[in-house]
Amino acid sequence: MASGIKDKVAILGMGCSKFGERWGDNADDLMVEAYTEALEDSGIETSQIEMAWLGTAIEEQHVGKSAVPLAMALRLQYIPVTRVENYCASGTEAFRGAVYAVASGACDIALALGVEKLKDTGYGGLPQRSRGSVADLVWANASAPGSFAQLATAYSAKHGVPAEDLKRAMAHISVKSHDNGARNPKAHLRNRIDEDKVMNAPMIAEPLGLFDCCGVSDGSACAIVTTPEIARSMGKTDLVTVKALQLAVSNGTEAQHNSWDGSYFKTTRAAAQRAYKEAGIAKPRDQISMFEVHDCFSITELVTMEDLFISPEGGAVKDIMDGFYDADGKVPCQIDGGLKCFGHPIGASGLRMLYEMYLQMQGRAGERQRSQEPVFGMTHNLGGFPHQNVSSVTIVGKEGA
Amino acid sequence: MEVGILRFGGYVPQSRLQRAEILKAHGWFNPGLRGLAKGERAMANWDEDPITMAFEASRDCLAGRDRDDISALYMASTSFPFLDRQNAGVVASALDLGSGVQTIDLASSQRAGTSALSVALKTAASGDGPILVAASEKRRAKAASPLEMTSGDGAAALLVGTGDLAAKLIGAHTETTDFVDHFRSEESEYDYTWEERWVRDEGYMKIVPSAVSALLEKTGVAASDISRFCFPAANVRVAGGIAKALGIAPEAVADTLQATCGEAGTAHALILLVHALESAKPGDRILVASFGQGCDALLFEATEAVANGKGASGVSGHLARRFAETNYAKFQSFNGLVTMERGIRSEIDKNTGLSTHHRNVAMTQGFVGGKCTKCGTNQFPKSNICVNPNCNAVGTQVDEPFADKAAQVNSYTADQLTYSPNPPNYFGMIQFEGGGRLLSDFTDVFADSKIEVGMPMKMMFRVKDYDEARGFRRYFWKAAPRA
Numbered sequence: 001m002a003s004g005i006k007d008k009v010a011i012l013g014m015g016c017s018k019f020g021e022r023w024g025d026n027a028d029d030l031m032v033e034a035y036t037e038a039l040e041d042s043g044i045e046t047s048q049i050e051m052a053w054l055g056t057a058i059e060e061q062h063v064g065k066s067a068v069p070l071a072m073a074l075r076l077q078y079i080p081v082t083r084v085e086n087y088c089a090s091g092t093e094a095f096r097g098a099v100y101a102v103a104s105g106a107c108d109i110a111l112a113l114g115v116e117k118l119k120d121t122g123y124g125g126l127p128q129r130s131r132g133s134v135a136d137l138v139w140a141n142a143s144a145p146g147s148f149a150q151l152a153t154a155y156s157a158k159h160g161v162p163a164e165d166l167k168r169a170m171a172h173i174s175v176k177s178h179d180n181g182a183r184n185p186k187a188h189l190r191n192r193i194d195e196d197k198v199m200n201a202p203m204i205a206e207p208l209g210l211f212d213c214c215g216v217s218d219g220s221a222c223a224i225v226t227t228p229e230i231a232r233s234m235g236k237t238d239l240v241t242v243k244a245l246q247l248a249v250s251n252g253t254e255a256q257h258n259s260w261d262g263s264y265f266k267t268t269r270a271a272a273q274r275a276y277k278e279a280g281i282a283k284p285r286d287q288i289s290m291f292e293v294h295d296c297f298s299i300t301e302l303v304t305m306e307d308l309f310i311s312p313e314g315g316a317v318k319d320i321m322d323g324f325y326d327a328d329g330k331v332p333c334q335i336d337g338g339l340k341c342f343g344h345p346i347g348a349s350g351l352r353m354l355y356e357m358y359l360q361m362q363g364r365a366g367e368r369q370r371s372q373e374p375v376f377g378m379t380h381n382l383g384g385f386p387h388q389n390v391s392s393v394t395i396v397g398k399e400g401a
Numbered sequence: 402m403e404v405g406i407l408r409f410g411g412y413v414p415q416s417r418l419q420r421a422e423i424l425k426a427h428g429w430f431n432p433g434l435r436g437l438a439k440g441e442r443a444m445a446n447w448d449e450d451p452i453t454m455a456f457e458a459s460r461d462c463l464a465g466r467d468r469d470d471i472s473a474l475y476m477a478s479t480s481f482p483f484l485d486r487q488n489a490g491v492v493a494s495a496l497d498l499g500s501g502v503q504t505i506d507l508a509s510s511q512r513a514g515t516s517a518l519s520v521a522l523k524t525a526a527s528g529d530g531p532i533l534v535a536a537s538e539k540r541r542a543k544a545a546s547p548l549e550m551t552s553g554d555g556a557a558a559l560l561v562g563t564g565d566l567a568a569k570l571i572g573a574h575t576e577t578t579d580f581v582d583h584f585r586s587e588e589s590e591y592d593y594t595w596e597e598r599w600v601r602d603e604g605y606m607k608i609v610p611s612a613v614s615a616l617l618e619k620t621g622v623a624a625s626d627i628s629r630f631c632f633p634a635a636n637v638r639v640a641g642g643i644a645k646a647l648g649i650a651p652e653a654v655a656d657t658l659q660a661t662c663g664e665a666g667t668a669h670a671l672i673l674l675v676h677a678l679e680s681a682k683p684g685d686r687i688l689v690a691s692f693g694q695g696c697d698a699l700l701f702e703a704t705e706a707v708a709n710g711k712g713a714s715g716v717s718g719h720l721a722r723r724f725a726e727t728n729y730a731k732f733q734s735f736n737g738l739v740t741m742e743r744g745i746r747s748e749i750d751k752n753t754g755l756s757t758h759h760r761n762v763a764m765t766q767g768f769v770g771g772k773c774t775k776c777g778t779n780q781f782p783k784s785n786i787c788v789n790p791n792c793n794a795v796g797t798q799v800d801e802p803f804a805d806k807a808a809q810v811n812s813y814t815a816d817q818l819t820y821s822p823n824p825p826n827y828f829g830m831i832q833f834e835g836g837g838r839l840l841s842d843f844t845d846v847f848a849d850s851k852i853e854v855g856m857p858m859k860m861m862f863r864v865k866d867y868d869e870a871r872g873f874r875r876y877f878w879k880a881a882p883r884a
Contacts, residue, residue, distance in 0.1 A: 121745070125818055128749040133757045137765045137865070138782070138877060140828040140842045146816030150830060150840075154812035157854040205825075206815040256780045256788040258838055262812040262830050387830065387840055 004278040007399055008103040010231040010239040012224045013042025016355045019219035019342040020188040027062040027117040028073040030220035034348075035074055035113060042224045043234060046074065049224070050107035052081040055094030055114035056347035057383070059085070061127060062117040070113060087383025088294065089247070090114060091221065091350025092392040098225050099242055108230055113222035114352075116345030126216055145205035145213050147385040148297040152207050154262030155303060159314045167207055169317040170298035171198035174211045174340055176326050177295065181337025183367040188217045188343045212298040217343025221351035223358075228399055240361045243279035243376065244395040246271040250388040260387070267391035268307035268380065275393040276309070281376065285310045288331055288395075289374035290360060292353035294382040295338040304380055305333070308393070327368070335360065335368055350381035350392065357396050375401045404526040405569035405701060408560040409675045410462025410712025412454050413553070413662055413719040415845050417441035420550055422729040427545035434550055440660030443553035444726055445539050447735045447822040448844055448863040451478045451556070452488050453876070455537035456495045456862045458556035460804075462533070464713035468496065471560070472530025473503035475521050477513040479585070479667050480539050481506060482874060491876065492535060494766040495862045497802060511693030514557075514667040518674075519573050519697055521561050531562030538666030543591050544738045551635035553663020557671035557716065567710025568678060568687065568701040572620035576612040577695040580604050597636075605639050605692060610646045612696035613688065617647075620700055624648035627700075628685040629677040631655040633669035634692065649688075661720055667693070674701075676716040681707050722884060724847040735822065746820040751868040753875045763800070768860065768878045770837055771798030779803075779836035807834040808858045808880060813843070815852075831858055831880045844879040852882070859883040 015037030017030045025033075039046070054070035056063060063069035067081035084093040091114035098110035121127045131139050156166050175195055181187040193211060201209035228239050248271035254260040272284075281287045288310065295301040302320065305311040310331060311319045319325065325333040334340065336356035339349060357377030359365040376397040383390045424438035445454065455476055474496075476489035483491075489504035507513045507520075514536030521532040537556035542548035561570075582604050583594040594600075609632070617624055624647045632640035637657055644654045655673050657664070665672055670691040677687050681703040690698040714722070726732070733739045763769040764782050771783030776792040779801050787794045813829030827843035829852075844863055846852060858880040865877040 123745045125746075128746050128820060130750070133754050134761060136751075137753070137758070137761060137875065138839075140840045141816075141819050141821060141826050142828055142840070143816050143819035145818050146814045146826070146828065147840075149814035149816070150812040152812075153814070153829070153854050157812075203815075204818050208814075252784070252788050253790055255840065256782075256784075256838060257778070257790070258832050258836060259790065385840075 005099065005103055005245050006243050006279055007228065007241045009099045009225050009242045010228045010399065011358055011396065012044070012109065012226045012231055012236065013038045014223045014355045014358050015041060016186055016221040016352055017219050018186050019217050019345065019352070021119050022117070022218040023119065025218065027069070027115050030117065030218060031070065031073045031113060031115045034220040034222045038222045038224050044109065044224065047077055048109050049076060049111045050079055050109055051098065051101045052076055052079060052111040052113070053094040053097035054081065054083045055085070055090035055112065055350065056083065056116055057085050057087060057090045058116065058118065058127060058346060061120060063115070086390045088296065088344065088346050089350060089381045089383040089390045089392045090347045091352070092379070092381040092394055094347070095223055095351060095354065095394070096245055096247070098223065099245055102225050102227055109224060109226045111222065111224050112351060113220065114347035114350060115220035116347045117218045118216040118345055119218050124216065143205060145208050145297060148300050149205040149208045150262060151299045151303055151386050158261055158263045161317055163207060165317060167199060168195065169302060169320045170212050171195045172320050173295070173298040173301050174198050177334045177338045177340040180327055180335050180368060181341025184337045184341065187337040187341040188215065189341045208297055208299065214296050214339035215343045217345055219342065219345035219348045219352065221348045221355050223351055223354060238362065239399040240358050240396050241399045242394070243397045244275035244393065246275040246278060247390065247392045249390050250384070252388070254387040262386065264303050265307045265382065265386060265389065265391055267389055268304060268382065268393070271391050271393040272308045275395055279376070279395045281395070284308065285331070288376050288378050289372070290332045290335055290370060291378035291380065292334055292336070292338065292356060293380040295334055295340050296344060301333065308380060332370060335370065350379065353379035353381060354394065354396065361396065361398060402526060402528050402563040403566065403569050404522050404563055405561065405566040406559050406678065406710060407531055407562050407564065407567060408462050408466060408710050408712060409567065409678045410458055410464070411555070411557045411672055411675045411716035411719060412457035412461055413443045413555040413716065414445045414449055414454070415722050416444040416446060416724050416726045416847070418444040418726045418729065418732050422727050423550055426729050431545050434545065434547065437547060437550040441725065442550070442663035443555050444732055445554035446845060448879070449539070449554070450482045450864055451480050451537035451539050452482055452491050453862050453864060454539070454554065454556035455492045455535040455558070458537065458558035459492060459496055459533055459535050461712040461714055462558035462560055468498055470530050471498055471502060471533055473505065473521070473524070473532040474498065475505045475507060475517040475532060475534045477507040477517040477536040477667050478538055479508060479511065479513065480541065481508060491766065494762055495876070497767045497769065511667050512691035512695065512697050513693070514671045515689065515691040515697035515699060518559060518561070518671060519575065519699060522570050522573065525562040528563045531560050534559050534561060536668035536671045538668040540666045541591055541736065544733065548592060548594070551659065551664050553665050555662060555665035555672055556668050557675045559671065559675065565706060565709070566704050567707045568681070568703045571622065571686070571700040571702050572616055573697070573699045574612055574616035574619055575695065575697045576608060576615070578608060579694055580608060601636070601639060605634060606642060606646065609643050609690055609692055609696045613647055613690055613698045616698040616700055622686060622700060625650060626686055627653050627688050629653055629655050629681070629687045631670060631673035631677055631687065631689040633657060633664055633673055635659050635664040672716055678703065678707060679711055679715045679717050683707055724849065744820065750870065751866040752871065753868060753873060758875070765877050768802065768804040770801045770803045772801035773797050774799055779833065781837045781839050803833060803837060804860055804878065806860070808832060808860060810852065810854055810856050810858060811838070812854060813852050827852060842879045843881065845881040850882050857883040
């Protein structure tokens with residue numbers, strides 16, 4: 001009978017590149033930047049890495065196919081290296097591979113690295129691309145902002161929230177994230193913004209304006225994982241262990257069946273329920289110390305508060321406006337600035353989220369350090385579209401908690 | 402057996418370009434356009450073409466009627482999207498007519514529409530099954546040409562055969578002559594037109610009365626007994642002049658719809674015929690004639706049941722569904738008259754694998770989904786495993802048509818970021834009455850449309866993408882506001 005992942009795997013070290021418009025760097029340069037930090041943080045050498053996972057989603061834009069690019073950039077030593085892709089949850093997917101390898105006893109030390117170099121398309125926003133030969137015949141002509149904007153009208157209609165109030169709550173989310181990003185030297189955007197600026201910004205996909213959308217950027221992040229025993233044997237203390245690692249994937253119900261009302265993520269709710277069970281968390285609103293969610297768009301963050309069972313259904317707007325999720329609120333969300341300030345180099349984002357949870361757990365988050373000592377940190381990393389997607393929920397925390 | 406018209410329908414695109422706007426753009430160059438710059442002309446949306454319009458006219462014509470007995474579909478146009486890939490066949494697939502139907506394209510003349518009707522009536526007289534005739538046109542015209550002013554985009558469809566006739570055919574006559582008033586060849590991009598006075602004096606005024614006289618003599622009907630004379634020429638004095646020459650009463654001359662629609666090429670004679678039938682009284686004698694290297698003339702008599710033949714909205718209904726477009730630059734862009742900077746986003750390859758297309762044509766063009774025979778859930782697309790979370794049965798779905806299902810908006814957005822020839826691209830989750838849903842592109846959303854959750858929509862057959870690199874286009878369905 002499976003017993004879950006709780007406390008079976010510890011994070012030995014992590015690294016994260018500076019995210020931004022890295023015009024002077026290839027994907028290789030970004031990978032090595034994140035990796036060298038992780039190596040130093042972990043205290044190991046390349047020869048000790050036994051298995052590796054590479055997460056990258058739009059590989060045709062930069063490194064190309066297979067896991068070979070990772071092995072070549074890092075000079076991994078002819079070990080098993082796997083490339084994974086699961087839309088924008090690819091970073092977490094790489095982490096899953098590495099964690100399960102260690103938890104299964106297949107290896108002692110594994111690496112997960114995510115990278116994406118998106119700024120070579122020649123235009124802003126995610127590149128337009130084929131959705132697959134059959135999908136191209138029938139899918140709507142949708143950008144990412146347009147797809148996630150669907151949540152707004154459905155949410156407003158379901159909960160009777162006037163469009164203006166929803167827009168203001170969405171604006172608060174972005175303002176809050178920028179306040180946090182301003183304190184993060186690795187973030188792409190470090191400017192503070194205000195609610196009026198967000199409310200009056202040019203429209204991208206109604207009702208999402210410019211500041212409701214995260215940008216595209218270049219970046220890489222990586223994690224080295226091992227068993228708690230091995231970590232302790234290397235002299236590590238105050239271990240950050242994996243408490244839960246859950247994923248849920250749409251099966252067509254949202255896209256084709258009228259049981260889904262368009263205002264939430266079926267997948268996130270399924271993954272969150274399993275994650276809390278796996279981590280032994282009964283009251284997430286009380287027990288989760290802080291979390292990162294996939295704030296590709298402010299509306300995604302808004303509904304995710306409810307999908308993670310931290311805000312009650314229909315209650316996200318009130319919590320947001322009360323500052324519940326602000327850096328000095330009860331349960332800070334995006335305390336590092338989120339996708340909003342880092343941008344979204346797709347393969348890297350899931351690992352960048354974990355990087356902040358890891359730093360916070362170790363008291364190393366500098367200006368952003370939460371004074372109240374965090375016990376459980378959670379990341380939500382989602383890819384696809386509200387009506388068909390992959391949603392991952394990862395919980396890390398102090399060993400034994 | 403008595404043969405005639407069983408059903409009649411039409412389609413005119415919703416957008417009506419104000420001719421005054423065309424004049425504003427071109428009056429400096431051709432002041433002569435001033436005389437033509439009254440009223441409005443029908444302007445197809447970027448995603449409409451003669452195939453999509455022929456479909457909408459056909460659907461309008463057949464509304465509520467079973468389609469199983471239809472033996473043939475004849476489509477007439479001088480602006481077919483495809484020169485070798487049967488256009489009528491695409492329309493037939495969208496109508497879900499099945500494979501046992503004779504599909505034929507008729508082209509190359511401004512009287513191809515009436516010729517199609519004439520041949521269909523002859524063939525259907527045998528009683529082997531009604532024939533659907535669709536004529537559809539989206540003529541290309543050079544900027545600042547009179548043709549740009551006087552043309553309109555549109556389509557008409559008539560179901561002809563034996564049985565419960567809305568209008569019976571009294572007789573038909575054709576004159577053929579190589580009178581080249583204008584031409585367009587394989588080498589031309591646009592029409593080449595000769596002097597209007599000569600076309601009128603030597604063409605219209607000589608060829609048409611000759612053909613119509615022959616018809617009246619053949620059928621023993623007096624010109625004074627004609628209740629409605631449908632002649633499609635844009636210049637209204639032409640129809641009036643022909644009527645006078647023949648002895649047809651001036652009040653019988655049908656409105657050419659120049660002020661509200663424009664002349665829709667080879668479809669226009671049939672558009673006028675349908676329009677006349679929509680207001681016909683039993684016993685009315687309706688004569689329709691066309692002009693294009695000769696003349697086809699057909700005479701019909703409305704029966705007691707003429708009102709039963711009317712399509713869902715008809716030409717009149719579609720004329721009433723209207724948006725006054727004042728942006729001539731948009732017309733130029735939609736019609737390839739100007740080179741637009743479309744941005745790098747537009748460079749994505751729109752290739753269609755033809756084997757993939759064929760395998761999925763019932764889904765993409767027929768809009769056929771599935772119904773699970775175990776739990777009754779309607780779903781789009783049809784799939785191997787039922788989507789109902791309480792069912793998930795394997796291999797239980799049968800074909801379920803979705804094209805005519807009523808729909809409503811569940812969520813929506815106006816997407817400014819994705820590339821669209823007509824930004825922003827409206828799209829959203831559409832739910833169908835009776836089950837099933839689709840995240841669907843919207844179309845025919847105009848400045849005065851107010852899109853909201855819950856609003857009723859209908860599905861329309863449209864161009865999904867133009868593959869400019871290969872000269873292909875693919876079709877699918879989009880949701881439009883249902884008035």
